[in-house]
Amino acid sequence: MSARADLDHLRRSQRLDLAAVELDYEGFRALAANPHLSAHEKIGFPDAYREGFEQAILTDICAKLPMLREAEGRTVVDIGPGCAALPRMLVDLCRDRRHRLVLVDSPEMLALLPDIDGVTLKQPGLFPKNAAAVRETAASPADALICYSVLHYIYIDSNLFDFVDATVNLLAPGGQALIGDIPNVSKRRRFFATERGQAFHRQFTGSTEPHEVRWAEPCPGKIDDAVLLGLMQRAQGAGCDAYLLPQPAGLPMANRRDDLLIVKP
Ligand SMILES: C[S@@+](CC[C@H](N)C(=O)[O-])C[C@H]1O[C@@H](n2cnc3c(N)ncnc32)[C@H](O)[C@@H]1O
Numbered sequence: 001m002s003a004r005a006d007l008d009h010l011r012r013s014q015r016l017d018l019a020a021v022e023l024d025y026e027g028f029r030a031l032a033a034n035p036h037l038s039a040h041e042k043i044g045f046p047d048a049y050r051e052g053f054e055q056a057i058l059t060d061i062c063a064k065l066p067m068l069r070e071a072e073g074r075t076v077v078d079i080g081p082g083c084a085a086l087p088r089m090l091v092d093l094c095r096d097r098r099h100r101l102v103l104v105d106s107p108e109m110l111a112l113l114p115d116i117d118g119v120t121l122k123q124p125g126l127f128p129k130n131a132a133a134v135r136e137t138a139a140s141p142a143d144a145l146i147c148y149s150v151l152h153y154i155y156i157d158s159n160l161f162d163f164v165d166a167t168v169n170l171l172a173p174g175g176q177a178l179i180g181d182i183p184n185v186s187k188r189r190r191f192f193a194t195e196r197g198q199a200f201h202r203q204f205t206g207s208t209e210p211h212e213v214r215w216a217e218p219c220p221g222k223i224d225d226a227v228l229l230g231l232m233q234r235a236q237g238a239g240c241d242a243y244l245l246p247q248p249a250g251l252p253m254a255n256r257r258d259d260l261l262i263v264k265p
Pocket of ligand 1 (some may be wrong): 018023024028043045079080081082083086087104105109125126128147148149150153154157158196219221
């Protein structure tokens with residue numbers, strides 16, 4: 001079943017097989033409104049995928065965007081914060097460091113996050129279509145922009161080159177954007193083609209069947225090396241530096257995900 005085919009089911013169902021639904025912005029809106037789901041489920045993750053990992057994820061984000069902890073009084077933008085522990089920890093960090101944090105997500109998702117005077121600003125809507133409104137709400141260019149575990153959904157709804165253009169436009173000189181936790185189907189294939197990958201698959205699924213890796217065929221709707229390199233070149237062409245970074249091995253999906261860092265000189 002595709003989430004896009006049955007939003008009502010996502011909005012009301014007490015039991016959802018999240019691994020089987022194809023989510024997009026509207027699908028997440030429906031999950032956010034479903035009173036039966038945990039915060040992790042509302043952002044599309046079975047609890048086991050995220051529970052207990054958020055501190056390590058935030059530590060990795062801060063290592064890649066050091067100004068979050070090292071500076072004070074900056075402008076931070078979070079595209080697709082969701083409603084689980086990660087944005088709450090980011091709100092706390094921004095309050096401590098006196099940053100202003102612009103949260104960009106659906107109205108349903110934003111309603112689940114705290115409102116803190118002088119810290120949080122909320123801009124509902126689908127990014128990058130609402131990029132002009134985000135810029136207006138932020139009032140000043142972003143010193144740091146975070147978009148974590150969201151790019152593969154933006155790929156479904158929008159043009160990713162428009163996403164890069166809008167991100168570069170939002171950044172202040174010296175500003176950095178971390179587009180994190182991107183599922184890269186090429187990296188996934190490389191990993192599952194190895195014996196370590198096969199052993200991981202056996203342990204994860206409980207199956208003894210070999211996991212077939214299919215090469216040299218189209219992967220519609222999936223991000224691969226070519227898409228990532230294209231996005232890097234787009235950012236470089238717009239005057240930024242761009243880097244593809246690994247995740248620490250302890251993060252839940254490090255063996256098949258990449259992080260993209262865009263830095264405005
Ligand atoms: C998998 S969740 C990730 C949440 C959070 N960043 C985290 O890692 O805990 C994806 C989030 O992105 C939001 N989202 C998806 N597409 C978006 C878009 N085009 N603009 C803004 N938010 C979007 C969804 O509503 C959802 O809250």
